[in-house]
Amino acid sequence: MAAIKVYGFGPRVQPALIAAKYEGVEVQYEEVNPFKGCPAEYLEKFPLGLIPALEHGDFKLTECIAVASYIARENKANLHGKTQEDHAQVLRWMSFANTDVMALYQWFLPLVDSSRPYLKPTVEAAKAKALKSLDFLEKYLADRTFLVSERITLADIHLASVLGPAFATVLDADFRKSHPNVTRHFQTVAHQPQVLEVTGKEPVLCDKAAVYTPPKKEEKPKAAPAPKAEKPKAAPAPADDETPAEPKAKHPCEALGQAKSFPLDEWKRQYSNNETPVAMKWLDEHYDETAAQEYSFCRADFKYNEELTQTFMSANQVTGLHTRLEGSRKYLFGNMLVYGTTNASKIVGVYMFRGSNVEDIFSVAPDWESYEFTPLDYKKDRELIEKVWSWEGKVDGLECADGKTFK
Known part of the structure; x- marks a missing residue:
């Protein structure tokens, strides 16, 4: 039987790798980061360059929800839930994490990654949407340990994977104080042995939320004050080897x-x-x-x-x-x-x-x-x-x- 190969990087691929640990499925993982360029052989298999991706013999698959769901298809660890209703709820919460909660990334990425454009209206709108979703989760988790049943499912794994970078950057101590249920859920899932085996580290919790810092403008050295002359003097003729001052930069197309x-x-x-x-x-x-x-x-x-x-x-x-x-x-x-x-x-x-x-x-x-x-x-x-x-x-x-x- 052909081996299952999983491609991707970061939080998007984590649910698939964690599901493999729970299900006892052996996968071959290869890091592929589209932001650094996809290898030509990868684009031959997945022309859109999407991650994560899965390859199992001739079968190929993309999209994080689908890839994680395929790996957990045997449902030995009940990651899909025990009933059809549970399975529907798992898909519901995975989709919710992958859309509404993902607004977090439009909030924090421009704050911590200088290559991302910072547009204040976009960042503020994303922040408002993300916090609205997390307020909803806070109420929902008030009397629940996990999202769907009494045991962990793909829904919990997917949500925790999405939340990890946000807890490290913008979901600070004040947020955690006002959202104890969301924080408890994240900490519970993030400390599962199968999760730690994939992430390889304790979850990072920031003290203060990241804020936008405009890039510093290069300061030009101040010119020394010209000495006062008693009488104006005619400017000396320029020497033959003197280079005239460069003109102000123009648009390249000129x-x-x-x-x-x-x-x-x-x-x-x-x-x-x-x-x-x-x-x-x-x-x-x-x-x-x-x-x-x-x-x-x-x-x-x-x-x-x-x-x-x-x-x-x-x-x-x-x-x-x-x-x-x-x-x-x-x-x-x-x-x-x-x-x-x-x-x-x-x-x-x-x-x-x-x-x-x-x-x-x-x-x-x-x-x-x-x-x-x-x-x-x-x-x-x-x-x-x-x-x-x-x-x-x-x-x-x-x-x-x-x-x-x-x-």
Whole structure:
């Protein structure tokens, strides 16, 4: 019989590995972190690069709830519960932990990871949603040791795995004092031998919740005060080997000079004043080989779609990005749209920009590295370009829910 292989990292893969300990199932675990790049052989098996993932012979599976449930399928330790009703409740609480409680990650990750964009409205909304869910849990656990039955189930394991990083960062001493039942439940599950065998350490409990600390601006040394001169003197002629002061830094695209073939401003007017199919016909006529030497297209994908919740909040995030791209306005046009539904969405954009270097255009926005940019070919990728620019049709199987235009 082929061995069961489990891939992933961090809290998302823990329920599957812990379930294996309870069920006595041997699994081969391989760490895969999409944020550091998925190996090519992994993407051949799982093209979307999702984690955790499971491989059992020819059978392949993704999504944390499904993977953990498959490993516990024999139910020797009753991780699915003893009855059909228990099993339904287990799935209910796993889903609750994986959606509502996961709002915690949108709260604490921007506070502790400098690579994550900090948008105060998004963080505060996530905090409010997470605390509302935890208030509900506090009441529910008032007369219960575990979520479903008198014994531990996948529901408890999944919830504790989600809560672990939050207790280490934002669920501080004050929270634990006001939420003793949630804290007791977490501590009970986290100290089970099978859980400790996977986590390898005692759970960390923070004293004070992490707060946002703006990055420090580099202080320029103060110039020494100029000595007072009794009489003004004529400035000495510069020596032959003197280097003149460097001019103030300009936008990288200024070095490209004036575009000779394609009027980007006129394209923006065509897009604004016509239906998208009509505007695209104009673009077909004017984006020729010469224009392709001066302007490029790219697709932008948000790297952390698993953290997205409400689609309107994601749209607000796009607004923030576009605001920070102001310095590139005369070199850039495009749409960034939110596809999908609440707790199951992604952010995808398509842009046309001056030159061919994405960094020259987007690095004016501090959070540009939170997006992955893929070059597009206008002729080959025209269907995708028109979909995103018209806000119609599905992208990656998802319908458009909201978005913003940059022009």
